[in-house]
Amino acid sequence: MRAVYGIVVRELMRFVRQRGRFLSSIGRPFVWLIFAGAGFATVFTSAQGLDYRQYMAPGLLGMVVMFGALLASLSTVTDRDAGVLRMVLVAPIHHGTVALGKALGATVLGTLQAIIVATILLPLVRLHPGLRALGLALCAVMLSSLAIGALGLMLAATIRSIENFAGVMNFVIFPMLFLSGALYPVRNLGPALRLVTYVNPVTYGVDLLKHALLAPWAGTPFGGELPVGLDCAALGVWSVLGLLIATPLLARESGVTRVALKRA
């Protein structure tokens, strides 16, 4: 477990030193709150005294988690590129431990960013959840960071270059965001898109956050849609699945020689 600790500590150190990444991860949800919030608020009608910006808050936290955890998994691509992954793979630990360390690193980073954003965002939109709700929200953030981190790891482990990663991430991030219920309820979507929302781990994270933060609106179209137990189970399944798939992919590396010989 010392190895897992080592991997997590390194992820944290790298994150804190990359000031641009740190500030943009904190600032991004507020940009969405201002621009998307202002636009959608004009067409959003709620009879239950719910402001659109309040409705958006769980989704924005879900977005912070998603960006935080997915970008944390980016470090796997840069690690492979820089050679650091080789050092990690030649350490006397199972490759599953490496995957777990990386996913837990993403969990810590996603959670940390969500906590920082929540301390500013929730008072700003006048949401004042109680201790129990905050506890559930913390669980939601941690579980979804782990699930999305594992998913990101799965993608990052198959990708060899940063340019490629950026392309794939853009392709993945926006559907994941829009089909998660972060910006609008997904229960009225057509069957095909609904199916996608059920595969999307962010859906379950955002839904859990709605259960926690929009509890007063439970039962309205704006509260949590799925049972809390199902949300937790789905995130758990995603975490385990992601780690199981990512583990052998991480080690599948023979680098320069293989590429050179294949070209020959």
Place this chain on the structure above:
Amino acid sequence: MSERKSIEVSSLGKDFGAVRALDALDLTVRAGEFFGFLGPNGAGKTTTVQILATLLRPSRGAARVAGHDVVSDSVAVRRAIGIVFQETTLDRDLTVLENLRFASRLWNIPGRIARPRIEHLLHHFNLYERRNFPVRTLSGGMRRAVDIARGLLHQPQVLFLDEPTAGLDPRARRSLWELIQGVRREADMTIFLTTHYVEEAEPCDRVAVLDHGRLVALGTPRELKDTARVATLEAVFLARTGHTLALAEA
């Protein structure tokens, strides 16, 4: 030098698609031996090292390192070996000290043991003054020294050096060699060196020459020179790798 075997390779082969990178390699390296593995670029040296370090699975044959099978007992192999790759594996954004601490955690070395060991290595490799510098600010030679220090941190039984001086200027190469020789004198470990700088293999106990994935010569530098009736290992190398049909000799 004992007769214990540090590395045992039998009929080892590796294919990448249709390309045969390594073919029927047989090799034994004794514990404590300084073994040189020579060959031109693309001969299969790095492939061999990667199989021995459990980073690649062999297509055929078997290999044991420090008594453990590289496929079925890979974690035990990794525990017993240290490896310095051709390219640096350090995190350039972290400092020298942070990199070594990270490695000590990966190798499960408790802090109270790791701290004095890291300090010793930093002094030994003349890196102590630079310990709080990010790796990216170091010269190529210094980075390589940190890589070697990282490879020695867990006091491995076998140290693989895969072209450790590639890309370094002559002065950096020389000082790196002084470090490696110093390490050899201090710890009784097996060193498996791959290089295409033939003169670097002169101090080796034994040398193997690999070409097109096949072993074409094996013996002490003296034996190889006597057999080929030439004065330098370089001449042996040229004679052996110039003729790809040359038979392996043991």
